[in-house]
Amino acid sequence: MSNLAKKHQKLSGLIIGKKNFFEADKVIHIFSIQKGIVRANVKGARRPGSKLAGSTELFTLGEFDIVKGKNLDILVSAHPTCHFENACGNLDNVSDYFVVSEILQKLMPEEVPNEKIYSETVSLFQALDRGCHKYLTGLYVYKLIILLGYGLDLGKCAKCKKNESSKEGYHINFKEGSIICTQCMRHSNLTAITADELKVLRFIEHSDFGKYSKINMPEQTAKNISHMVFEYLDFIYQNEFKSRRFANALKNL
Numbered sequence: 001m002s003n004l005a006k007k008h009q010k011l012s013g014l015i016i017g018k019k020n021f022f023e024a025d026k027v028i029h030i031f032s033i034q035k036g037i038v039r040a041n042v043k044g045a046r047r048p049g050s051k052l053a054g055s056t057e058l059f060t061l062g063e064f065d066i067v068k069g070k071n072l073d074i075l076v077s078a079h080p081t082c083h084f085e086n087a088c089g090n091l092d093n094v095s096d097y098f099v100v101s102e103i104l105q106k107l108m109p110e111e112v113p114n115e116k117i118y119s120e121t122v123s124l125f126q127a128l129d130r131g132c133h134k135y136l137t138g139l140y141v142y143k144l145i146i147l148l149g150y151g152l153d154l155g156k157c158a159k160c161k162k163n164e165s166s167k168e169g170y171h172i173n174f175k176e177g178s179i180i181c182t183q184c185m186r187h188s189n190l191t192a193i194t195a196d197e198l199k200v201l202r203f204i205e206h207s208d209f210g211k212y213s214k215i216n217m218p219e220q221t222a223k224n225i226s227h228m229v230f231e232y233l234d235f236i237y238q239n240e241f242k243s244r245r246f247a248n249a250l251k252n253l
C-alpha cells in the first residue's frame, strides 16, 4: 500500500454534529460504520461557493473520504445519499434528530465502531423522515442504552424474585438497575411502570428497530415508556441534554 492510500480513508456514515472552526472552516462529526464517531475538518466550508458545504450539512447520510491531518482528520470529498431534514414537516420529529445526535455525542466514545448502534440510528432517522409515531425515539433510546451497556435488569422483582407479572405493576430503581414489585416496595420515590410497559421494554431488549418499531400499543403506553426512558437517560448522564430542553419547549408550544 502506498503512503497516500494508507492515509486515505473512506467512511460510510451520518453527520451528527458540526461546529464552526477558525474563520472559514467547519468541523463535522461523522457517525461512521467503520470507525464510530469521527471528527473531520471541512476546509473552507463557510466560504461562499464552497463545493463541500452543501454535501456536509447536518444529518447527511453518505460516503466521506478523509485523510489524516496533524491534529484533526481532513475531509476531502463527500457523496451524500440522503439528507434528513424535513421529517415530513413535523417539528417534533426534526427536533428528535438533534436529541439523538446529542445523546450519541455525549454517551459514545469517539473512534469506537458499533455497527449495531449505527444501523439502529439510521433506521430511526429513516422512520422519522417518513413521519412515524412520535414516541418511537424513546424506544430507540432504550435500545441505545442497552447497547451502551446500561440496560436494566427487567427479569424479576429484585426483592422477592418472583417473575410472574404483578398486576399492581412495578417500580424501577435506576440506581440498582432493577425492578421492584409493588408488594415489596418501601420507597415511594421510584418510577412506576406497568406490567405491559415492562413487556415492551423486554421486547426491545431482544429485538431490533425493524421489530420494536412495529409494536402496536396504546399511545399512553408509548408516552409513559418514552418518559421513563428519558428519565433513566438523565440519571445515567447526570447532566443536561441541551437539545431536549429545546425539544420539550417545542412540544409545549
Ligand SMILES: [Zn+2]
Pocket (backbone or CB within 6 Å): 157, 158, 159, 160, 161, 162, 180, 181, 182, 183, 184
Ligand atoms: Zn417483589
